[in-house]
Amino acid sequence: MPTPRPVPVPGTYLRSPIGLGRATVSLLGLVIATDLFAVYADLVLYDVTGDLMNGATGGAATGRLDDAExxxxxxxxxxxxxxxxxxxxxxxxxxxxxxxxxxFAPQAQSMKPGWAIGGWFVPIVSLWYPRRITRDIWDASSPVGARRSYVLVNAWWTLWLLSLLGDRLGTVDYGKADAADQMHSGAYQSMISDGLDIAAGVLAILLVLRLTRMQNEKALAGPGAAPVGV
Known part of the structure; x- marks a missing residue:
């Protein structure tokens, strides 16, 4: 006996995520590029402040520091x-x-649609709501009967949280910097944060591509009762 397909919520319909998915991937790539530029800038500052800590003085050293900042x-x-x-x-x-x-699966959504936006901005709950919603979307978008794995979702979210923490620590450290050793430490923290952000960005691209493809394939494989918009 065939498995019954979920009944769409009245008044809702499918819309293609492909265009927005491609735009999102492109902009995530841009963010990664700017993070790489930031890592280079951090390395320059790290190198200059390291020389200052080792006794470099004079106008040349001061000029290099100004350029690095x-x-x-x-x-x-x-x-x-x-x-x-x-x-x-x-x-x-x-x-x-x-x-x-x-x-696809209204019964699998544990949170109201508004949390898809609000969950990113409300303090405290923003630490886990977006991941929970992403898992719900993943479940609804997966092929019927397919084995579900959340490795990609969990890895992306872990790196995202670590990058936020690293950015916070780096910002606080650099904000207090008034000596070469403090600036040196702040540049190191920033490099770590930017590196984590790059890794999180790569996994975010993979996640967007995977979810977009799953939804498109599921829409194409489903009945014509729910039209796919542009």
């Missing part, structure tokens, strides 16, 4: 712009795949 400021600026653009598009994609998940 300027480079770090530029890197921080482009990182912020890229991240803002990525967040906007990523949330649009996330809302889209959450809406589709509500059509």
């Amino acid at each position: 300027t480079l770090n400021s530029v890197a921080g600026g482009v990182q912020s712009v890229a991240l803002l653009l990525c967040v906007i598009v990523y949330l649009c994609w996330f809302w889209r795949v959450r809406a589709n998940a509500g059509v």
